[in-house]
Amino acid sequence: MDATMNFYTQDYWTWWIAVYLFFGGLGAATLVTTFLSDMYLHPKKELVLWGAWSGIIMLGVGSVMLFGHLLDHMAVIHVLNPLVLFYQPHAWIAWGTQFILWMMVWGFLYALPYMRESPFFMNLPLVKTFLQWDFVIKVANKCGQYCRLCGWLATVNGIGTVVYTGLLLQSFPAVALWHNPGVPILFTVSAFSTAMAYLLLVLNFFGHKQEDRPLRVFYERTDVILIATELVILASFFFYLQRGSEAAAISSQMLWHDWGWLIGFIGFGLIVPFFIELKGVLKGWQGPIPIMLASVMVLVGGYLLRHYFMYAGVYAQPW
Amino acid sequence: MTRYAMVIDLNTCVGCNACMAACAVENQTPVWDNKWRTYVHDKEIGTAEDIHRRFFPRLCNHCANPACMSVCPTGATYQRADGIVLVDEDLCMGCRACAVACPYDARMEVTYSDVRQGKEFYGEDYRRRRPSMDKCSFCAHRVDQGLKPACVETCVGSARIFGDLNDPNDEVAKLVASGTARPLMAHLGTQPNVYYIDDLKRKG
Structure with a gap:
């Protein structure tokens, strides 16, 4: 109506949804990256196990964050039913829940044959017993036989999960910051960037092996491109x-007048790690510490992006 | 086909809040936690002597294209053929996506604690069994019996008018068709069915 507009910052979804979106994007992108690396780039059993279990655990933590804040925990059963996609095909949470669920299932099945070859898993109490069951051995053999199929089914659901984290926010027409097609792109690029950072951290922390160098270089180069893309999207x-x-405009003022966003996210979460990784790509570093530091910065920045996005969602209210 | 709608005349709302009280009792809302299905905002507009006190009743707009319904992951939010948007408390898991989607701030949380307190506050007639997101139902249970919503029935200034938008002889349909009553934030594409008659037009 007339000059009576008020502007109000949403407080229904706060840090816990930011955690859900962060771990959802990071976990799924990590799983996708390791599976594609294993299938087409550099077969590596340990990386698949890291990717699959990191993905499953991160998605688990994110989902628990959402589940814990539900008003009726029992009613979650309705969204776990895959048939939900037939009667609520327009609800992104329904899609996201199914993507997460099936990514975990296919991710576990892709990793199962590797788990049976891993001394770590074969020595774990209970897990060892589970992996030696006849049924599990048969399933593992089948998964090994159809590993590409399992890998691609996990990958498709993983990419679905990553994109979903942005599409979810984009589906709310009343919040101008969220309701635009840039959000799914920004969140997808950010998720894969944080996944590269996480894998660089893993590869550098658990033995700086020479045989992994091509993979590390590939992840570093990809991350530099992804961070640059993210900066371009943020500029737009x-x-x-x-x-x-x-x-x-009010959302913009909230973000670009906040030191946490400017210095924390854009400065230390994107620009500084961009230059550290760029130097690594162009001239190389003596040791793994600078890249590990840059990876930590990218991961913290990935969370800050989602955190600030939640708290800068503004409604216009004509009363 | 009937399409229920409401017109609110901001010129005649006196801010008595009787609509809030009537709604709370009729629909057993958690008033102890300041949660209302309809709320009357009280705002001063203008400067110095040229000031105007506005009472602005707000409720679910029962949109024809409800954003809350399209984001609901379980199908708990649904729309009847007559346009009334309802919540099935058995299906709702309370993820709050509907609250985030609603441009009219029409949703409220009913928690486990509210359900427990409701049993004490409203006694054995308390109908709610589970927590869920909650909203105005246009008093669908009354409308089905040919009655008006509680807030309309109780409004002392006749500021709330309820009727059928598809009946050209209905007062609501006439006020909307003439452009006298206008929807809030129609540009969002939600096609709301609560219309307001402005109180800030120049008089004289």
Whole structure:
């Protein structure tokens, strides 16, 4: 109506959804990256096990964060039923839940034959017994036989999970910051960037092996490109939010006048690690510490992006 | 086909909050936690002597294209053929996506604690069994019996008018068709079915 507009920052979804979106994107992108690396780039059993279990655990933590904040925990059964996609095909949480669920299932099945070859898993109490069951051995053999199929089914659901984290926010028309097609792209790029950072951390922390060098170089190069892309998307967000919807302009002011966003996320979460990794790609580093430091910065930045996005969601209210 | 809608005349709302009380009792809402299905905002507009006090009743807009329904992952939010948007408390898991999606801030949480307290506050007639997101139902249970919603029935200033948008002889349909009553934030594409008659037009 008239000059009576108020602007209100949403407080229904706060840090716990940011954690859900962060671990959802990071876990799924990690699983996808390791599986594709194993299938097409550099077969490596340990990396698949890291990717699969990191993905499953991160998705588990994120989902617990959402589950813990539900009003009726028993009613979650309705969204776990795959048939939900037939009667709520327009609800992204329904899609996301199914993507997460099936990514975990196919991810576990892809990793199962590797687990049976891993001394770590074969020496774990209970897990060892489980892996020696006849049924599990038969399933593992089948999964080994059809490993590409399992790998691709996990990958498709993993990519679905990554994109879903952005599409979810994009589906709310009343929040101008979220309701635009840039959000799924930003969140997808950020998720894969954090996944590269996480895998660089793993590869550098658990033995800086010479045989893994091509993989590390590939992840470093990819991460540099992804961080640069993220900076370009953020620049376009900055200009997009300046003009048009007043609620969007207020979101813009909240973000670009906040030191946590500017220095924490854009500065130390993107620009500094970009230059550290760029030097690594162009001239190399003596040891693994700078890349590990850059990886930690990218991971913290990935969370900060989602955290600030949640708290900068602004509604225009004509009362 | 009937399409229920409400017109709210901001010129005649006196801010008595009787609609809030009537709604709370009729629908057993958690008033102890300041949670209301309809709420009357009280705001001063203008400067110095040229000031205007506005009472602005707000409720679910029963949109024809409800954003809350499209984001609901379990199908708990649904729409009847007559346009009334309802919540099935047995299906709702309370993820709050509907609350985030609603431009009209029409959703509220009913928690386990609210359900427990509701049994003490409203006694043995308390109907709710589970926690869920909650909202105005246009008093569908009353409308089905040919009655008006509780807030409309109780409004002392006749600021709330309830009727059928598809009946050209209905007062609501006439006020909307004439452009006298207008929806809130129609640009969002939600096609709301609560319309407001402005109180800030220049008089004289």
